[in-house]
Amino acid sequence: MFSLLEESQYAVKRNTVEFNEASELSNPIPSSQSSYELPWWVWILPAPLFVGFQLAFRAVSPELSNEYLNGEGGWYENLTVFILFPAMYFAARLFLARGDLPVKWLGYWFGLLGLACLYFAGEEASWGQHWFGWATPEWMGEVNDQNETNFHNMSSWLDQKPRLIVELSAIIGGVIFPLYRRYKGIVLKAGSWQNLFWPGWVVMPVALVIGVIKLPDRIFKAENIPFPFNIRVSETQELYVALGFAIYLAAAWIRHKRGLDNR
Secondary structure, eight states: OHHHHHHHHHHHHHHHHHHHHHHHHHSOOOHHHHSOSSOHHHHTTHHHHHHHHHHHHHHHOHHHIIIIISSTTOHHHHHHHHHHHHHHHHHHHHHHTGGGSSSTHHHHHHHHHHHHHHHHHHHHTGGGHHHHOOOOOHHHHTTOTTSOSOSTTTOGGGTHHHHHHHHHHHHIIIIIHHHHHHHHTOOBOTTSHHHHHSOOGGGHHHHHHHHHTTHHHHHHOGGGSOTTSOOOOHHHHHHHHHHHHHHHHHHHHHHHHHTOOBO
16 A cells, blocks of 8 residues: 555656656746847848849839939938937947946946937938038038038048958857857846947847948949849948947847847
8 A cells, every 4th residue: 555655656746757858848948048139120121122122123213212212311311320229329328327337337338329320310411411401511511521510521530440340240249259159149138248349139139230331232232233232222221220229239239238148
């Protein structure tokens, strides 16, 4: 009788262990570990969306596309400025929380990025000239390629060279390093400065577009690219740069507040 009782207890324990193991396998990993910092439509959808829309719009009407989508004061330029506002917001939140960050210099890094976003937004809108239509001062018009109240059209050091730095940063920090970390299984743990400083996986789709969108022009030249793929990509690339800033800063803030690992 005692042997039967022991066998019954053993069977119950074994079934309990098997049930617990099965439950652990079937239950999802907690959201803090399984999901990304941002919803998919914020970091995946924009990568094909804006280039795809531009191609479709150009195929239907090249003239309207040039005038309304990519021209000065066009939809993409204004959208770029709009997207930079949440980027500045998250940069400001991280700067103000610098005392709670793993190292204080991180707060100043995010503050510097916030100022960069402010400068970027101001330059895109020519500091309001595109909206309010004031005349360019004579002294500025003489040195500005497009006779606008901005600085990036005055020198390549304020336009092409910063753009190249952004492209290289996007490829190295936003694409190569996340892929390397994913391949090696490197997880930047919450509470470390690396967790907040380095871009996470959510930056990669937009960073990839930033890095490659100008390659066809550089390799084949715009005049050799067939219609409708011969699109104007400067304004589109700037839109993706703004998205990259916004996604990077928003993801860093969310990781900081929720204590998430950077995967």
